[in-house]
Amino acid sequence: MIFLYYLSHEIYVNTQNSILCDKIYYLNKIMNGVDLFYAIELPQKFGAEHPLGSVMGRAKYSEGFFFYQGCTVGGTVGKNAKIYYPVLGENVQMFANSSILGRCKVGDNVKIGAGALVKNEDIPSDSIVFGQSPNLIIKHIK
Incomplete structure (x- = not known):
């Protein structure tokens, strides 16, 4: 999964x-059930555990990003x-079936429940974050 993403991205x-990138992207999607589009810029150090059904869309990712199954990162449409x-x-870290969408700034060392x-x-x-916007529960963990 990660190899095919890096291959298509490079x-x-x-x-x-x-x-050619489309062919590698679709091969990765078929073989691994994860959407890592070649035009997005994932960090050098990122990982996934059982990433089936995850979609990593456009965003600014930083080192140490990690996600589990069913996670989504992507945009939202605003005014105009x-x-x-x-x-x-x-x-x-994004745990199973969590999503980060739209105009969000997520700090360092955050766990999305x-x-x-x-x-x-x-x-x-x-x-650490639980629940759903706009009623999130945010707990400080340090």
Whole structure:
């Protein structure tokens, strides 16, 4: 999964050969059931555990990002059809079926609990998050 993402991403960055990149992207999606589009910029150090059904969309990812099954990162449409994307700090962990969507700044060392939905909200560093926006439960963990 990670190898195929990096392969398609490097080909895209160095050659812009989207036809070949599309083929590798779809192969990865079919073989591993995870959506890691070659045009997104994942960090050098990231990981996944049982990532089936996960979609890692456009966002700013930082080192140490880790996700489990059924996770989604992506944009939301705001005023004037402008699309807003999340910014993730270092060592963000997303547990099963959690989502980070839209205009969010997620701090360093944040854990997004299973089933949590963070949408258009900022999360401070060193926190664990439960629930769904706009009624999130945010606990400081240090």
